[in-house]
Amino acid sequence: MSFEVDIGYSSQRGPRDVNEDFAGAVNAPPGDESRGLIAAIADGVSTGGRGLEAAQTTVMGLLADYFATPDTWEPTAALDRLVAAQNAWLADHNRRRQGSATALTTLTALVLHGQSYTLAHVGDTRAWRVRADGEPATPLTQDHAFEHPDMRSRLTRAIGLDDQVRVDYAQGDVRVGDCFVLTTDGVHGVLKPQRLAALALQGGAEEASEALVNAALDAGTRDNATALVIRVVGLDVRQLDDELGDGRRLAPPPLLKVGDALDGYVVTGLVADTGVHLLYQARNAATRELVALKTLHPSRASDPQERAMLAHEAWLGQRVGSGGFVRVHERAENASALYIVFDWHGGRTLEQMRKSGARGAVAEVVSAAIEVTKALGRLHRHGVVHRDIKPGNLHLGDDGRWRILDLGVALSGREGPAQRELHAGTPSYINPEQWEGAEADTASDLFALGVTLYQWLGGHLPYGEIEPYQVARYRRDPAALSRLRPDVPVWLDHLVRKAVARDQRERFETAEEMLLALERGASRPVSAPAATPLIRRDPAALYKIALAVSLLFNALLVVWLLFLPR
Structure with missing residues (x-):
């Protein structure tokens, strides 16, 4: 079920001359629906008629800018940046006015995303959650005000009051059927939680918001009355x-x-x-x-x-x-x-099959390679790098389908720094670039898949067992698979050796390219990778050769000086 809400809004000035409340809600833009929606309510406080200005600019600025923040930011981080910026702007304007007409406002902002909510709160506006008919509304915020009948003049925190503002944050889960209500003190100051909950569940969200405001006016509120009702009709898939x-x-x-x-x-x-x-x-x-x-x-x-x-x-x-x-x-x-x-899928991993001695026919290996490469390409299109492709993470189910297991060390761009910095992967399947300090990427997954196929067909690893402490890891090019196993066709030998080539430029660039080569097979074979020059396989080889020639020359010189007649 996709994310869906029913929103209702109502605001009345009540007995006051001016309505200084302001509220609104905005859904995420098309293509970014997984970020949910943001709603906010503000109650302006002024000494010169500028409370509405403070409330309106605060809410509209927050709603306009929230979805412009990077989607990699956690909601509290995005809200904190935006609220701090608005507070600094409003505080600076109040300072320039030199006390003639200060403009302050309370603020309660609600972000619904995935199956969670995030609240940011300053002042005495409130957020409530109503979950069941007959139960009182549950307050999700705590007022920042003195215990005094005239709370509007006794706020301890407000947007624009000081250069720095302390914001309360809260997070929790969301269920289908949840009703969130944002109110100003003109509503919750005269309505008890039980009454508020009953009204919030009446009819549609718009009808409920009007019922709340009208009930507050009937109860004799002395302030502006504003209510924003948000009912959760459908939830998005769980987010990170x-x-x-x-x-x-x-x-x-x-x-x-x-x-x-x-x-x-x-x-x-x-x-x-x-x-x-x-x-x-x-x-x-x-x-x-x-x-x-x-x-x-x-x-x-x-x-x-x-x-x-x-x-x-x-x-x-x-x-x-x-x-x-x-x-x-x-x-x-x-x-x-x-x-x-x-x-749960019955079956065995490729590692279990190898240990049992099952080698697999060439046609079965090719069919499996096509399935796994498709899955790997799908993962890469999601922007995800697996980082640990190996026989133990490839599983053949009893239903005959191959699956990639274990996304525990995968990179998505949303992982934490500890996971990003983790040197993951099995050494023998790690591409040469990572040993030289490069980051894991889609190319490293393709190299690991190539190593896995080489091992499956040839019975051993292309570069032998590699240990983390080993310095010279790729001294020789892999032997031709057709020599190790005569039933391996030349086209498949070339394809697998291309996938594990020492030089990254010789390998497949994408999973789609490798998949196309597997599907074409012998009809459009790929070329075998060129032999890696000795100087690239072993950079110290030139010095070793020079040392050997020098030792031989010196040995001959000693023999000539000591034993041959002159």
Whole structure:
């Protein structure tokens, strides 16, 4: 279901001469819908009639600029920058007016994104959440005002009051059916939470907002009355902020044994324990389907970076979908622990097949390579780099489909700095550029896939086992696969050796290019990569040769001086 809301707005000046309240809401622009919407309400405070100016410029500036901030910014970071800029501008104008007509305003801003909300709050406007008919509205903000009947003149924080403003932030989850209500003190000052909740659920959002304002006027409010009602009709898929929020809020479960239950899943077996992660097979008690549960090992449960990486993997899994990858399920609304739920697929990884001695026919290898390359291309089009393609992460399911496993160290551009700086990958599958200090990119995934295919067909790694401490890693070019295995056609030998060429310029540039070469096969074969010059394979070779020639020359000179007649 896509993100969808019903919005209603109503504002009346009440007994005052001027309405100095202002509110509004804006959806994300086309093409950027996943950023949700932003709504804000402000109650202007003035000594010379400029309260409306302060409220209007603050709300309109925030609504106009929020979606212009980079989408990589976390909502609180974007709100903090924008609110601080507006406060500085308004404070400077008040200072120039020299007290003749100051303009201040309260502000409550609500951002709905994915399945979460973020609130920024200054002053005594309020945000409420209404979830069930008959229950009081839940306040999501706390007033910054003295306990005094005339709170408008007793604000302790306001936009434009000082050069620096302290903003309260809050975040939480959003469900379908949630109703968020933003009000000025002219409404909540005379309506009790129970009454506010009942009115907020009346009819449509527009009807509810009018009912709130009219009820406040009937109750004898002495101020402007404004209400903005936002009802959540449909939610977008979970966003990274949702997953990171769960990563901070939820703790990984303790060690589970067969028969233990977790949020409706009954554990049927422990599949893997890496010391960092635990992978369980479990059964959904409601649907009886098998699933895989991935969580952190208890020894890593308190590591915030590991939690963030697991949350990032859950988000990526939902983003790339199921085409060539294992589908990720959303956790229950009231999840009690931090974990990822995957589809369960029986079968074996390529590593398990290799260890069992299964070599695979050439036609099967080509068919598998086409499937995996398609999946890898799809991942790259999403802007994601896997960073750990190897036989252990390629899985052939019982349904006959190949899938890429484990997005735990993948890069998406939204990962944390710790994950970005992590030197991930298995040494023998890492491309030469990374050993020389380059960042992992799509080219490194294609090289790792080439190494995997070479190993599958030839029985060993193209450059041998490579260790992290090894200095000279690529001293020789890979041997021709057709010599190691006579049934490998020349076109496939050339293709795989091109994929693992020592020189990056000799390799495939994109997954699509490699896929096209695999699909064309012998009809349009690629050329074998040129032999790498000795000086490039071993930069010290020239010095070694010079040293050997020098030693030989000196040995001959000694023999001539000592033993031959002159």
